[in-house]
Amino acid sequence: MNIKQYLDSTYLKTAEQAGINDSESKKINEQFIQEAIDEEFKLIMIRPEMVKMAKEMIVKAKSKVSIGTVIDFPQGQSSLEEKLSEATQAIADGADDLDFVCNYEAFKEGNIDLVKHEILECTRLGLEHHKIVKWIIEVAALNPLQIIQLSALIKSIVMSNFKEDFYNSVFVKSSTGFYKTDNNLPNGATVPTIIMMLENASPLPVKAAGGVRTHQEAVEMIKLGVKRIGTSSAKAIASGEVSNKDY
Template sequence: MDIRNYLDSTYLKTAAQANLSETENKVIVKNAIQEAIDCQFKLIMIRPEQVALAKEMIQKAKSKVTIGTVIDFPEGEGSLSNKLKEANEAVINGADDLDFVINYKAFKNGLIDEVKQQVIACTQLGLAHHKIVKWIIEVAALDTHQIVQLTVLIKNTIISNFSEKEYEKVFVKSSTGFYKTTDSAPNGATLPTIKLMLENSFPLPVKAAGGVRTYDEAMEMIQLGVKRIGTSSAKAIVTGEISNSDY
């Protein structure tokens, strides 16, 4: 098993979030893309406005690294039309994976039909263009019962509206990594939350995102059954180094 095949190497900070100039942040983005190429990670996960740059660099290097981006990130509160517009632009620019933030606030407020409608329409767009679709449920914003409910809602919506051969292309993903928790609680993937997701997502695969920073932690997630890991510590995971990343 090559652990690199599970790693979505991730850099999603804006210049403002990183407390850098746009030029300085672009250097970090380029370095992240180049590292993914050099290390042959499964995927580089970046903001939508950086997808075209990644496509250019990857094609020039004749690399097999795929490109992922986030849609309606990180709050997930955008309208369906905005989600579709952003996703379509990402497809045009060369994205291979579309990681949508589900409207978890609408779900918590009982607007189940609205959430289902977004899952159906956005998944249809992604699959129609032969893309991988992932639904970020933001586990840190949910209690245990809600994690189960939202995972099951996505699973049942996909099973009811898409063919069996497409299930493997639609993931349930744990976290954005940007949710602000209280009392320093984890805002990403934890073993208990990933176990809950895996128990309730089948036959859809699960992506563990946020908080996986070492080889041992990554292997623990893979042995549980996750198919992808979103991390800004991909190189450290592969080399066994210590990561000081916050995602």
């Protein structure tokens, strides 16, 4: 198993969230991008405003590292038009993977038509441009039944509207890693939630994101059946070290 080919090395903090200035934030992003190139990870996952820089660095290095970015991150409550606009710009800047935050609050409120429409149209945009699309469902904001229902809904929309050839290009993803839980409960991928997602999203692939910080945890997720792991601890996972990263 080449664990590096499962790892989406991730840095998604704004300068404000990290308590640094824009110049320092850019430098950290450069370091993460270069690390992904050097370590030959599957993908570097960064904020939309950093995609163009990543593309330039990866092309210059003649690297095979893919570029992923997040859309409508982290709340997922923007309009469909805003989601499509942000995704279109990311595509133009060189993104390979588009990780959309699903409007999980609308789903919880029962506004299923809104959620179905955004999943369909955003997925269509990504697939028409030959991109990988991932839908972040934010499992920490959902109860088990809602995790099952939203995973199944995404699967149903994809299978009803796109050919089987595209199924492997649309993921269901666990978490943003930024959701604030009560009492420090897990806010990302756990074994029970990933099992629920795998059972109800299949044949669509699943990405485990949020909280995977060790080699052992990553291997466990892969053995369960996930195809990607989003983590800010990619180098530590690959080398078997212990990470203190928070995503």
